[in-house]
Amino acid sequence: MDYKNVLTTCPYCGCGCGIYQSSIDGQLQRPIPDQTHPLSEGRLCIKGWSAHEHVASPDRLTTPLIRRGENLEEASWDEALSLVSSRLMELRKQHGPDSLAFLSSAKCTNEENYLLMKFARAVIGTNNIDHCARL
C-alpha cells in the first residue's frame, strides 16, 4: 500500500500555506491542509486546494511544440532548443540586445529565476527581465 503524505508548501502566493499532499502509487490524491502550520492553521484558499491539479491535467504539454505555418507541431527537445537559440542570436544580431525581453514565473524555483536573469544580462546583454509577480 504505497500511500504517502508529503508535507509541502503551496506554490502560489507569498503566504506559503502548509499542505500535506497525499499520493497513492505516485498518483496525487487530495491535498490535506496542515493543521499544525503556524500560518495557515489548516486552512487553504481555492488555489491551495487545486494546486495539485496541474500535475496530471490533460491540458498539460508533454512535448515541445513548434509552430510551422498555422499549426503547432510536436518536436524534440533538440529541435526546439536549436531553433530558440539560433533565432535569439539572429534577433540579437539584427536588432540589438534590447530588442529581447525575458519573462519569468513564480512557479519556477529561485535557482531557475537566477539562471534566466544571468542569461538575459550576461549572455544576451539586456536588462529587460521581469517576473509575473514583478520581483
Place this chain on the structure above:
Amino acid sequence: MEKQAFSPRIIAFCCNWCSYAGADLAGVSRMQMPPDFHIIRVMCSARVAPEWIIKALSSGTDGVMVLGCHIGDCHYISGNHRAAKRLALLNEMLAFVGIHPDRLLVDWVSASEGSKFQTLVTGFVQRVRELGPMEISGQEPMIKYQVAD
C-alpha cells in the same frame, strides 16, 4: 399602506396529476384569484429540488408554493411523502437563516379541488404581501468577472 401596493413575485410548483389539474379547474371555473403567481408544472411534488426553492427565494422571489397530490394519492405512490419531509426540513433551515417560514407553503390539492386552490393562492399572496419583499441580495459582490464557458 405601502406594503399593500407591492406586487409579490410568487412561484407555484404544481404536480402534473393533481394540483395542476386543480389549478386548471379553478381557472376554467373562472374563480377569482390574484394574478401575482406563476405556475411551474412538475411531474410530482417530489421533483421539486431544495436548490430550486433556495435559488428562488434568494434571487428575488418573494414566496414559493409547492402543491402536490394528497398523501396516499400520489401518482408515483410515495413521491409526496418525500416532498413533505424534505420541505418541512427546508422550512426549518430557512427560518434559521432569517427567511420567514411562511414564504414557503406546502399543501395538497386534488384535481377536483379548484376552490381549495383558489383559497390557498389568495391566502398565500395576501400573506406574502404582509411579509413584504424578500430582500436578500444585499451588497454588490466585491469581485465579479465573466466566466468562460
Place this chain on the structure above:
Amino acid sequence: MGIQEDQIREVQEIAGRLLLDKQVAAVVGLFSNHGHVGPHLFSSVDDLPGLALEPRYPLALDCRTLLSNFPKDRLGVVVRGCDERALIEMAKLQQVDMERLVFIGVACSDDQARQCACEKPYPRQIDVGEKVDGLSPLDDKKVQELIEQDMDARLVFWQQEFSRCIKCYGCRNACPVCICDECLLEETCWVEGGQIPPHTSFHLIRTFHIADKCVGCGACEAACPMEIPLTILNKLMREKLKELFHYEPGMEVSQRSPLITTLEEAPIRGL
C-alpha cells in the same frame, strides 16, 4: 500532558498488535515529524513511535480513498467519535466497506470536547481514554444568540457572515459526507460563477444537502479561512432532525435518512 502520552502509548500498542498479527494491512493515524502532524499510513511497526493523537484531522476521507484504491486490504484506523460517525455515514452512502475497517476508538478529553463543542466526543467502542459527557448544541453560546434573534436580525447576521466567504470550497472539501462526484455548488445555474463573495445560495444549498448526513465533526468550520460559524446552522439542523424524525446521522449503518423513506417508515413528528 501526561494523559496524552499514556493514550499515545496505548494506541501504539493496539496498532502494533493489529499489524503484527496481520489483522490489517496498515493503520491510518497521525504522524508527528518535527512538530508538524499529519495523516499517515502505518504499514509497519517501525513508524509507530511517531504516532500522534492531536490535532484533529478528519481521517474519514483518507480511509475512503485508501479502501477504494486497495480493494483487497483491511485497514485499521484511529478514530475519535466524529471520525467513526463520519465513516458510518459514508458506509450508508456506500462509500466505504465497514467489513474492511478495524477501529481503534479514542475518547476525547474534556478540553477537546469543549474545543469542538461536541455532542458525543467518544466512539461506540472506547479502546483508549475516558468517556466524557458531550455538550448539547443548545448550550453553544453562538447557537443561543442566533435563536434569540428575530427573522430580520438573523438574515442580517448571516448576510454579514457570508459576505466574508472567498469561495475556497474548503468547507465542501473537508466535509466527510460531501462526496458527490458532480457537485451542485460548481454548477453556475445554482451558484453564479465569477462572484466573490458567492451568492448566499452557495451556503444554503450546501447546508440543506448535508442536513440529513451531517455528523457534527466541525471540519467545515475548521477549514474556513474566514472563520464563518458554519457549525451553528449544522447544529440547529441536527436538532431539527432529532425533533422532527427522531433521527441522528452516523449512529447505525442500517438506519436510513428519513428524507428518502416514506411517511410510514419515518413519519414527521411533533409538527
